[in-house]
Amino acid sequence: xxxxxxxxxxxxxxxxxxxxxxxxxxxxxxxxxxxxxxxxxxxxxxxxxxxxxxxxxxxxxxxxxxxxxxxxxxxxxxxxxxxxxxxxxxxxxxxxxxxxxxxxxxxxxxxxxxxxxxxxxxxxxxxxxxxxxxxxxxxxxxxxxxxxxxxxxxxxxxxxxxxxxxxxxxxxxxxxxxxxxxxxxxxxxxxxxxxxxxxxxxxxxxxxxxxxxxxxxxxxxxxxxxxxxxxxxxxxxxxxxxxxxxxxxxxxxxxxxxxxxxxxxxxxxxxxxxxxxxxxxxxxxxxxxxxxxxxxxxxxxxxxxxxxxxxxxxxxxxxxxxxxxxxxxxxxxxxxxxxxxxxxxxxxxxxxxxxxxxxxxxxxxxxxxxxxxxxxxxxxxxxxxxxxxxxxxxxxxxxxxxxxxxxxxxxxxxxxxxxxxxxxxxxxxxxxxxxxxxxxxxxxxxxxxxxxxxxxxxxxxxxxxxxxxxxxxxxxxxxxxxxxxxxxxxxxxxxxxxxxxxxxxxxxxxxxxxxxxxxxxxxxxxxxxxxxxx
Amino acid sequence: xxxxxxxxxxxxxxxxxxxxxxxxxxxxxxxxxxxxxxxxxxxxxxxxxxxxxxxxxxxxxxxxxxxxxxxxxxxxxxxxxxxxxxxxxxxxxxxxxxxxxxxxxxxxxxxxxxxxxxxxxxxxxxxxxxxxxxxxxxxxxxxxxxxxxxxxxxxxxxxxxxxxxxxxxxxxxxxxxxxxxxxxxxxxxxxxxxxxxxxxxxxxxxxxxxxxxxxxxxxxxxxxxxxxxxxxxxxxxxxxxxxxxxxxxxxxxxxxxxxxxxxxxxxxxxxxxxxxxxxxxxxxxxxxxxxxx
Numbered sequence: 167x168x169x170x171x172x173x174x175x176x177x178x179x180x181x182x183x184x185x186x187x188x189x190x191x192x193x194x195x196x197x198x199x200x201x202x203x204x205x206x207x208x209x210x211x212x213x214x215x216x217x218x219x220x221x222x223x224x225x226x227x228x229x230x231x232x233x234x235x236x237x238x239x240x241x242x243x244x245x246x247x248x249x250x251x252x253x254x255x256x257x258x259x260x261x262x263x264x265x266x267x268x269x270x271x272x273x274x275x276x277x278x279x280x281x282x283x284x285x286x287x288x289x290x291x292x293x294x295x296x297x298x299x300x301x302x303x304x305x306x307x308x309x310x311x312x313x314x315x316x317x318x319x320x321x322x323x324x325x326x327x328x329x330x331x332x333x334x335x336x337x338x339x340x341x342x343x344x345x346x347x348x349x350x351x352x353x354x355x356x357x358x359x360x361x362x363x364x365x366x367x368x369x370x371x372x373x374x375x376x377x378x379x380x381x382x383x384x385x386x387x388x389x390x391x392x393x394x395x396x397x398x399x400x401x402x403x404x405x406x407x408x409x410x411x412x413x414x415x416x417x418x419x420x421x422x423x424x425x426x427x428x429x430x431x432x433x434x435x436x437x438x439x440x441x442x443x444x445x446x447x448x449x450x451x452x453x454x455x456x457x458x459x460x461x462x463x464x465x466x467x468x469x470x471x472x473x474x475x476x477x478x479x480x481x482x483x484x485x486x487x488x489x490x491x492x493x494x495x496x497x498x499x500x501x502x503x504x505x506x507x508x509x510x511x512x513x514x515x516x517x518x519x520x521x522x523x524x525x526x527x528x529x530x531x532x533x534x535x536x537x538x539x540x541x542x543x544x545x546x547x548x549x550x551x552x553x554x555x556x557x558x559x560x561x562x563x564x565x566x567x568x569x570x571x572x573x574x575x576x577x578x579x580x581x582x583x584x585x586x587x588x589x590x591x592x593x594x595x596x597x598x599x600x601x602x603x604x605x606x607x608x609x610x611x612x613x614x615x616x617x618x619x620x621x622x623x624x625x626x627x628x629x630x631x632x633x634x635x636x637x638x639x640x641x642x643x644x645x646x647x648x649x650x651x652x653x654x655x656x657x658x659x660x661x662x663x664x665x666x667x668x669x670x671x672x673x674x675x676x677x678x679x680x681x682x683x684x685x686x687x688x689x690x691x692x693x694x695x696x697x698x699x700x
Numbered sequence: 701x702x703x704x705x706x707x708x709x710x711x712x713x714x715x716x717x718x719x720x721x722x723x724x725x726x727x728x729x730x731x732x733x734x735x736x737x738x739x740x741x742x743x744x745x746x747x748x749x750x751x752x753x754x755x756x757x758x759x760x761x762x763x764x765x766x767x768x769x770x771x772x773x774x775x776x777x778x779x780x781x782x783x784x785x786x787x788x789x790x791x792x793x794x795x796x797x798x799x800x801x802x803x804x805x806x807x808x809x810x811x812x813x814x815x816x817x818x819x820x821x822x823x824x825x826x827x828x829x830x831x832x833x834x835x836x837x838x839x840x841x842x843x844x845x846x847x848x849x850x851x852x853x854x855x856x857x858x859x860x861x862x863x864x865x866x867x868x869x870x871x872x873x874x875x876x877x878x879x880x881x882x883x884x885x886x887x888x889x890x891x892x893x894x895x896x897x898x899x900x901x902x903x904x905x906x907x908x909x910x911x912x913x914x915x916x917x918x919x920x921x922x923x924x925x926x927x928x929x930x931x932x933x934x935x936x937x938x939x940x941x942x943x944x945x946x947x948x949x950x951x952x953x954x955x956x957x958x959x960x961x962x963x964x965x966x967x968x969x970x971x972x973x974x975x976x977x978x979x980x981x982x983x984x985x986x987x988x989x990x991x992x993x
Contacts, residue, residue, distance in 0.1 A: 250818070304952075312829065456951030528797065529826040537818045538752055545951045552949055556941040564934055599890060602958045605946050606897055609939040613904050616938065620931040638911065645855045645907045652851070653844035657893060659838035665893050672897070 174693045183686040186678075187580060190587035191637040193299050201251050201294035202236040202267070206367045212288020219289070234294045237265040245293050246536055258284055261462055273467070290367060292536050298590045302597030302667065303365060305543050307536030312348070313362045313526040324359040327526075331364060343367075357659065388444040388476070389460040394437035402432050404487075412506055413491070415499050423502035426493045427510040438484040446482035546601045553605060554578060557612050565619070573690045574615055581611050581683050585675040592670075600667030607675030610650065614643045614684050622691045626662060636688050647680050708979035715976035719871045722878035729881050735834075737877050740803045740886035741791055743834045749790040749807055750779075750953075752819040754813030759788060762810055769806055772799065781951075787819075789953075800824055828850065837892035843868070844899050852903070856910060864980040865906040868972045872902045875972075876965040885961075894961035901939060901967040905932045906977055912983045921985055922977070925978060926989045936970050 176178055208214055208221040215221065222232055235243050238252050239262060251310035256262065258277035265268065276285045276600030292306055303310050311492050315327060332345040344365040349357040403409070415425040433441065449459040456478035464472040474492065494506025553576060562571050582604055589596055621639040650672070657669035708875040726736045733739075741748050755762060763776040772792045779787040790807055794800050804822065848869060854863045873895055885891065912928040913921075925954050940963065 225837070313952065314826075314828070316741035527826070528824070529829040531800075531824040532822065534821045535818045538821055541752075542952055545949070546955075549949045549955075550944045552979075553942040553945045557943045558937045560934070560938045598952050598954045599893070602890070602955050605942065605955075605959075606962075609901070609942050612938045612942070613901075613935040616931060616935050617908055620927070620934075624927070638915070641855070642908050642911050645851055645911075646900065646904040648851050649844075649848045649903045649907075650897075653840075653896045653899045656836075656840035656843055660833075660840050664833075665889055668890075668893055699895050 170693050170696075171486070174690055177684045177686075177689045177693075179682075179689050183682055184582060185578065186682055190583045193587040193590045194299060194583075196297040198296070200236065200244065201296055203246055203291040204232040204234050204294040205266075205289055206232060206292050207290040209286075209288030209290075212272070212424060213273050213276050213285065214264075214287045214289045217264075217271040218269075219271050219273075230298070232294075233269075234267045235289075235419075237263075239263050246291055246540060247502070249291055250537075253286065253599075256284065256287075258264040258282070262287070283634070293540055299541070299586055299591070300593065300595045301543075302595035302600070303532065304534055304541075304598040305539045305596060307367075307534050309364075309366045309533045310531070311364045311366075311528060312530035313364065314529045315362070316525045316527060321359060324362070325462065329695065331362060335364070335366065346408055351385075354625075362526075366482055374455040384403055385465045387463045387465065388441065389448070391440070391444040393441045393444055393462070394433060395465075400434045400437035404430055404432050406544060410510060412510075415477065418495060422495055422497045423499045424493050424495050425499070425502040425506040426491055427506045428489050428491050429510055430487060431488050433486050435484075435486065438486045441480075442482055442484035445476060445480060448481060450478045450481070517691050542598060546598075550582070550608075553608065557608070561612075561616075569694050570619060570691075573687055573694070574612065577615060577683050577687045577690075578608050578611050581607055581675055581679050584678045584683070585671050588674045589671070594667070594670060596671075597666055597667045600671045603668045603671030604675065607671050609678050609681065610646075610672075611679050613673070614679070615648075615687055617642055618684065618688050618691055622688075622695050632692060639688070640685075643680060643684065647676055651678055658690060708982045709824045711975055712979040715972050716873065718875060718971070722804075722871075725878040725881060726874065729878075737881055738884070738886050739834060739865050740888045740891070741823070741828070741830070742825050742888045743830045743885075743892075745793065745795055745825050747792050747794045747803065747825075747831040748823045749800075749804060750787065750821045750823075751790075751807065751815065752779075752787045753811070753815060754785055755788050755810070756812055757810065759785070762788060762790075762807075766803070766806055770794075770799075770803060772803075795824065795826055823898060829932075833889050834892075837889065838897075841873070841892075841899075844896055848899060848903055852907070852910075855907065856914060858914070860984050861910050861914060861981060864977050864984075865903065865910060866917060868969075868977040869899055869902045871972045871976070872898060872965055875968045876961065879964050879968070880961060885957070888954065888957055891957045891961050894958040895965070896961060897958075898965035898969070901966060902973070904975050905935055905969065908932060908935070909973060909977060910981060913985055919934075921982070922969070923970040925982065929974060932973060935972070936966050940966050 167430065175184070205219065205222065208219050210221065220233070235249065237243060238249070241248075241252075243249050243252075252262070256275045258275055260275040262273040264273055273287050275287060277283060278285055295301075313331075313644060315324070317328070328345050328347050332343060335343045335345065345361075346363050347359045348361040348363050349359050384575055386401075387392045409430040410430060413426045413428050418424040445458055445460075450456055451459050455475075458476040458478060458481055460476070462474045463470060463478050464474065472492065477489070492506070494502055494504070494509050496502035496505050557578070558571050558575055559624055562568065565571070585604060585607060586596075589600075618636070618639045621635045624635065654669040654672055657665045729738070730736050739756045757765075759776050759778040763774060766774045766776065770792070773793045774790065774792045777789045777791070778785050779789060781787075790803070792799075792803055794803055798821070804820075808820075833859045846867070849862070849866050853859075856862050876895065876898065880887070882890075909928045909932055912924050912931075916924050919927075943959045943966070947956055947963060950956055950959065
């Protein structure tokens with residue numbers, strides 16, 4: 167028996183399999199130590215924020231980068247349910263000693279000053295990831311909205327729309343946002359964009375729907391007069407260098423640094439005239455420079471975004487070209503410069519995209535709570551386990567030899583492992599449909615293994631060599647494989663890509679199976695059953 | 701197996717009869733609803749609200765209470781867990797934000813406002829999108845069939861066995877849909893995806909059978925059939941067990957429907973593969989002692 171195992175391991179196909187297993191484990195990086203719950207979002211001015219818990223920044227998009235709560239009041243927090251049991255039982259005035267992987271915070275539970283109801287401390291948490299596999303909406307909880315723009319718009323306009331949506335969502339301080347353009351076919355073969363998909367952490371679907379469904383309304387006011395915006399293409403950014411940049415940097419009043427930027431924009435004739443009319447009656451004030459008595463105030467959906475000073479020389483002139491200035495701050499000059507550049511880019515983005523007059527229609531909106539998401543994961547693991555046990559029982563009943571059953575289990579499990587590793591590499595998210603795909607990969611794997619086993623065990627009255635039998639087995643397998651892949655390929659794009667997870671896991675799973683795990687299984691069968699052949 | 705061997709010429713009429721009955725059922729369904737199958741909310745458009753907490757009232761009372769408040773069609777179903785009512789699913793053809801949020805508030809009120817948002821999941825699908833999904837899936841099914849036909853033909857390079865495989869897969873899908881209709885299954889996008897997967901599984905066993913029957917020249921026909929049958933039933937059997945377990949244990953509606961469709965489909969596939977496809981192949985092989993290659 168030992169010799170058999172050694173000869174199996176030495177075979178190149180099996181070596182390839184073992185290498186793949188190691189690579190897969192390295193990619194997935196499972197951890198078994200206590201990870202706690204990860205903080206996905208911190209509500210501004212909530213009790214937690216006041217205690218100093220930092221809001222995840224927009225570049226900390228992946229759960230692995232978020233701060234994690236490990237203990238509350240010296241009790242270990244293992245999952246979201248435990249976290250909530252603390253929060254739900256907290257009374258106003260209670261002090262929560264929250265220890266994270268980075269710091270400790272003392273959070274005081276507050277009550278609403280009118281209703282006296284206990285206020286939530288303002289943390290949005292999810293179970294901390296224990297591996298690098300990304301979870302989709304169904305498993306992590308969150309909101310997904312599929313939007314269709316009214317009318318026909320071009321590819322570029324679609325991208326602009328995507329940018330502006332992401333910008334607006336970022337402005338609201340939401341982290342973990344994915345805004346993507348959904349096409350009906352890959353761009354390379356002429357696919358056109360159909361929808362924009364927005365996926366957000368948190369389950370405030372009402373807020374999200376209001377946020378997204380309202381049209382992007384960008385307006386500029388001088389005093390009370392509307393100068394530009396509101397649907398017309400009044401503002402554009404001129405191309406070429408020299409139209410934006412940092413002007414000066416210097417120390418600020420509070421000991422830090424401040425840098426100023428400038429940004430040239432072009433107004434339409436109509437808007438320019440309106441501006442001339444609005445600025446003509448204004449006074450000049452001197453305040454570190456000569457400016458007009460009213461500022462140019464920029465509103466995004468009726469919320470004040472920016473107040474920009476208007477240079478005195480622009481009074482009454484119908485200039486198309488306007489130079490907007492703004493600033494950025496920091497504790498060092500370099501920080502101030504970076505902040506200024508970031509603000510400038512944000513302005514460019516808004517000006518360039520904010521005035522697109524396209525209304526969005528919500529085609530689909532789903533929310534799942536994180537608790538339910540975790541429940542689904544546990545349930546799926548149970549299903550997988552029981553399914554494998556069931557399949558192995560059937561195999562044992564039929565062949566009555568554990569020597570066959572064990573490689574079957576190993577092969578099946580390895581295929582699942584490889585699919586999960588592929589998910590990490592390709593950065594796609596696992597959702598319920600993907601899990602269904604995995605179960606189907608197990609089924610297909612077992613089917614093909616049975617074909618291989620039976621070919622191996624066939625009586626030698628056929629006088630076929632080992633190679634011929636394996637060739638026949640794989641001819642059968644290949645035909646079935648191509649059909650399966652062809653059947654599922656369209657799913658990658660049809661259905662707004664919502665079944666992408668199902669198609670991807672199944673296709674990748676069976677491909678890796680046919681190329682790597684099932685040939686290795688054939689080798690195992692040859693060696694282990696070699697005495698049966700004679 | 702010997703039954704098939706002896707009477708295959710007659711037995712082949714049974715699958716044909718079943719196929720015919722299925723086509724009749726589907727025709728009937730088409731006449732009633734304009735589609736060959738019953739579409740669920742993700743294909744017709746509508747709103748689905750799932751609450752994972754036991755309600756304070758009976759499912760019927762909830763339905764009556766909600767229907768009184770709203771014009772849209774409302775359907776309330778109970779979710780059982782370990783024999784007890786553990787939650788509800790409310791479905792309606794509401795599509796606008798105002799309608800769905802109003803319905804949501806009404807449901808929360810029926811829970812006496814003691815409902816934590818943790819236990820609520822919502823899904824809204826616009827009618828347009830639902831229809832697009834449906835059309836897309838039908839297209840995908842057709843494409844899959846065409847590709848399968850090409851692959852099979854390249855593999856076997858003979859007309860009749862190839863046609864047998866394609867017909868068997870076609871019959872699988874058609875009869876599965878008919879059975880699902882009779883069981884009252886409301887297809888979701890997942891359910892249609894399961895049909896696609898079924899093509900793959902059905903072709904697995906049919907290709908294996910055809911390959912064994914046509915290419916194992918030195919083996920007597922009866923042995924080829926028996927061997928193929930044993931292999932094929934084991935393949936179907938193991939997948940059936942896995943799918944059945946998933947169907948019984950899974951809490952997810954998406955997975956449950958996918959597994960149900962595949963389960964039905966595999967049973968139908970066993971029926972068609974071993975009565976129809978096998979019969980056709982037997983006839984074909986015996987007739988011409990199919991040219992040795």
